[in-house]
Amino acid sequence: MQNKDVKAILEKIDSGHYTPEEEAIAKYWLHQLNQQGDAGLTDEDLSEGRKEMWLAIQAAKQPRATRIRLWTRIASAASVLLFLSIGGYFLLHKQTTPQITRYVIHDVAPGGNKAMLTLANGKTIVLTDAKNGMLAEQGSIAINKTTDGEVVYRAGQGSSAKESAKLSVTYNTLSTPRGGQYNLTLSDGTKVWLNAASSITFPTAFAGNERKVEITGEAYFEVMHNAAKPFRVTTLGQTVEVLGTHFNINGYSDEGMIRTTLLEGSVRIRTRSQNAMLKPGQQAQTIMGGSNTPIAVINDADTDEAVAWHLGLFKFHSANIQTVMRQLCRWYNVEVKYEGKIPDREFSGEITRNVNASQVFEILSYFKVHFRIEQGATEKTIIVTP
Amino acid sequence: MSVYREYSDQELALLLSKGDNTAFNEIYLRYDSLLYIYAYRKLKDKEEAKDVVQDIFITLWENRAELVLKTALAGYLYKSVLNKIFNIFKHQHIIQEYINSGNHFIEVDSAETDYLIREKDIAALIEKEIATMPPRMREIYELKRTAFLSTKEIAEQLNISEYTVSTQLKRALKYLRKRLGIVVYILYILHP
Numbered sequence: 001m002q003n004k005d006v007k008a009i010l011e012k013i014d015s016g017h018y019t020p021e022e023e024a025i026a027k028y029w030l031h032q033l034n035q036q037g038d039a040g041l042t043d044e045d046l047s048e049g050r051k052e053m054w055l056a057i058q059a060a061k062q063p064r065a066t067r068i069r070l071w072t073r074i075a076s077a078a079s080v081l082l083f084l085s086i087g088g089y090f091l092l093h094k095q096t097t098p099q100i101t102r103y104v105i106h107d108v109a110p111g112g113n114k115a116m117l118t119l120a121n122g123k124t125i126v127l128t129d130a131k132n133g134m135l136a137e138q139g140s141i142a143i144n145k146t147t148d149g150e151v152v153y154r155a156g157q158g159s160s161a162k163e164s165a166k167l168s169v170t171y172n173t174l175s176t177p178r179g180g181q182y183n184l185t186l187s188d189g190t191k192v193w194l195n196a197a198s199s200i201t202f203p204t205a206f207a208g209n210e211r212k213v214e215i216t217g218e219a220y221f222e223v224m225h226n227a228a229k230p231f232r233v234t235t236l237g238q239t240v241e242v243l244g245t246h247f248n249i250n251g252y253s254d255e256g257m258i259r260t261t262l263l264e265g266s267v268r269i270r271t272r273s274q275n276a277m278l279k280p281g282q283q284a285q286t287i288m289g290g291s292n293t294p295i296a297v298i299n300d301a302d303t304d305e306a307v308a309w310h311l312g313l314f315k316f317h318s319a320n321i322q323t324v325m326r327q328l329c330r331w332y333n334v335e336v337k338y339e340g341k342i343p344d345r346e347f348s349g350e351i352t353r354n355v356n357a358s359q360v361f362e363i364l365s366y367f368k369v370h371f372r373i374e375q376g377a378t379e380k381t382i383i384v385t386p
Numbered sequence: 387m388s389v390y391r392e393y394s395d396q397e398l399a400l401l402l403s404k405g406d407n408t409a410f411n412e413i414y415l416r417y418d419s420l421l422y423i424y425a426y427r428k429l430k431d432k433e434e435a436k437d438v439v440q441d442i443f444i445t446l447w448e449n450r451a452e453l454v455l456k457t458a459l460a461g462y463l464y465k466s467v468l469n470k471i472f473n474i475f476k477h478q479h480i481i482q483e484y485i486n487s488g489n490h491f492i493e494v495d496s497a498e499t500d501y502l503i504r505e506k507d508i509a510a511l512i513e514k515e516i517a518t519m520p521p522r523m524r525e526i527y528e529l530k531r532t533a534f535l536s537t538k539e540i541a542e543q544l545n546i547s548e549y550t551v552s553t554q555l556k557r558a559l560k561y562l563r564k565r566l567g568i569v570v571y572i573l574y575i576l577h578p
Contacts, residue, residue, distance in 0.1 A: 003491045021501075031468055050422075
């Protein structure tokens, strides 16, 4: 190896008058320039760069007329595209002849913060429309809508524990429609996230020596610790008993089983004749209606998958199409119909929940499962085809 | 696992020229970080480097139908980046700054060099990234990458179990992904 001074040639390049040979030498110089040592980019820089460039490239690949509109959409659906780019890449590998399916006839907007609150006297409040601030008072408890998507129960001024214990227990119910979700803070400070098509019935104040609520559908709990008053959640004949911990219960009746996933602390699951303790990372599965069936405890449960919904994600791990569709139908408030022989595939990956249904289906179509959205008189139906 | 990931660059380039989007995605994932590093080494400006690299990929996509590679795909991509940066240097008079700082030498094998950036130079750059991997991991990765051997063939060649190969491969990919900044979304399809 020897060093060669190319100063004169570089000067000529800079002046703008040079021969092709000189250009080749200058490029040779440029190629070698700063190649030694650390490049100075961190892993974060590279992964940030990957995302950014990918988005710009995707935008540029769109036909020009739609480019601007797409840009705004792309920004909001960044993680979806990321999924497409990185995830899609893994999926796409299975396809021998990639096919593009255009199925967007009617699109469906994602669900949002929608819920209805039923008070003890039967009065109902549509929370979606309600203004922020005090909604109602139940005994000494004030019910406030604090921000969009959250209701907080709080013991009112001047009420003591003793007083609240004397109160007759009144129950309220918070329920979400298909395509809805809502957050609730109970009077003991316990936080509850309610998924679509779900409900929770709870006392406005927790009197007595236990805290008891009942749910349908799916809810994620962060229970305020109180060793003196165990917290009990009942779902279709199953009771989860906790002192203070984080866990998720998925008990949609069409799922066939209740899955209770524990993230922190410990809980006890009871059915009529069975019971089991859960440790963090475990999931209990109880068959609906099978009160004598032993409770199955899964050791290495995918806890992220179980609670992804309350973080605004769909997350699947080796899920079949029916499982995927049940979740999508609840969130997009659509029906599903299967046509022809649907490939028996398993889906893994994650998608944000704040995008239109068509974007989710576009991603899923890479699995060689195709979709079209049909508009009925009142409802929309997703037709799944091979 | 994935068909496209097993394809050679040449096969990907051919598929791309026929309009295969997946091939494009695979090429992007193979080269985006390497090219970004390369561009950044020259430009020392992240935004500018990203602009250059994304333009190269956009051009690659737009001209996919006319894509006839005289050289290897990696060489084509690196040279495209180099040409773009060369123009930036020229127009912004960056070359003068390097001349002033005394940075005006090149390393050559002999006096009669033809100053062509060869495929092997590009390959050497890429190998440098891979070279920092732990040895066993690297060995398997390289066998797989250059020879396109199956897991079974690698096992036979290195006289280790197939299971070891596949776990080492997974580890190598994970390591590479981390090093090259591949984001953590990993999807796969399990066949019935």
